[in-house]
Amino acid sequence: MRKTMAVLAVLLTICGFAGAQQKEPCATPGENNAWLGIETIRLWPGDAPQAKGSDCWDVPTLTIVRPQPGHGNGSAVVVLPGGSYAHLAANLEGRQVADWFTSRGFTAFILQYRLSSHGYLLPIPLLDARRAVQTVRARATDYKIDLNRIAIIGFSAGGHLAALASVQPAPGDPAAADPLERVSSRPNYLILGYPWIGAISSDTSHLSYCKLFDVMDRCEALRAAYSPDLFVTKETPPTFWWHTADDGLVPVQQGLRFYEALLKAGVPAEGHIFAHGQHGTGLGTGDPSLDQWPALLETWLRKQGLIPAVIK
Numbered sequence: 001m002r003k004t005m006a007v008l009a010v011l012l013t014i015c016g017f018a019g020a021q022q023k024e025p026c027a028t029p030g031e032n033n034a035w036l037g038i039e040t041i042r043l044w045p046g047d048a049p050q051a052k053g054s055d056c057w058d059v060p061t062l063t064i065v066r067p068q069p070g071h072g073n074g075s076a077v078v079v080l081p082g083g084s085y086a087h088l089a090a091n092l093e094g095r096q097v098a099d100w101f102t103s104r105g106f107t108a109f110i111l112q113y114r115l116s117s118h119g120y121l122l123p124i125p126l127l128d129a130r131r132a133v134q135t136v137r138a139r140a141t142d143y144k145i146d147l148n149r150i151a152i153i154g155f156s157a158g159g160h161l162a163a164l165a166s167v168q169p170a171p172g173d174p175a176a177a178d179p180l181e182r183v184s185s186r187p188n189y190l191i192l193g194y195p196w197i198g199a200i201s202s203d204t205s206h207l208s209y210c211k212l213f214d215v216m217d218r219c220e221a222l223r224a225a226y227s228p229d230l231f232v233t234k235e236t237p238p239t240f241w242w243h244t245a246d247d248g249l250v251p252v253q254q255g256l257r258f259y260e261a262l263l264k265a266g267v268p269a270e271g272h273i274f275a276h277g278q279h280g281t282g283l284g285t286g287d288p289s290l291d292q293w294p295a296l297l298e299t300w301l302r303k304q305g306l307i308p309a310v311i312k
Helices: 002-015 091-102 124-138 157-167 216-226 252-265 290-304
Strands: 038-042 061-065 076-080 107-112 150-155 189-193 239-244 269-274
Touching (some): 061 124, 076 091, 076 124, 076 157, 091 150, 107 124, 124 157, 150 157, 239 252, 239 290, 252 269
Parallel strands (some): 150 189, 239 269
Antiparallel strands (some): 038 061, 061 107
């Protein structure tokens, strides 16, 4: 308990909770690096639903990172960095992850979703995650991807959001005026790294969304509405999940709860629990055991047919 609270105190300091403005940069639509194969687009052409302003953090975006020309394989991945819904670990759990996928032929889409530290409580980030998948699927031809080979990957809070988007997708409305809303937001595959599945909890012995954002009075209602493990069905996408047994910030039991729900629902799922590793390790930090998880993921992706022969 004391160790967990100490880690939490450090996180609170780093992330600047209590509504403080983020000092880190964020993605700006139109600021492209075409020569690097990178561009950033808005999720909505105008203001996003329930936008509170027009500053950078009020505008959800997708930053598109393309594979080397001639090396795309038709698969896509939407990347959701973590950061406790207070900031985004955009490099560690965003760009580095996108580069890992593009080197294997994927087109990667890094989502800058709206943050609760800026007043965007759930379900607003969920709207952004759904829209991201719809954008990729609706524009599959433009991006030269297979609309049935769209994966979503999330770490920590991004893992909570990726799981939530997978179990609570928008079905798509063929009669919608917006062409993006005509397609489903359900990803075809789900990948989770140390996901904060139990984020919505009144138990403050571990990291609690309700405590961080001062919504303890609504916590039980939020938990019932936005806990991914409560909404798993047989339609949940095939899932790859990993965690560490001694994660001091997000207990491994949270990920296990989701994994067990997948197995109970008959969803194809693969899970890996490593003995040691701190929270927030991204692709790895030099540990000889933990750093094997990307190789395990690559094997899983090949089994799913997401790393097929290269399309010339």
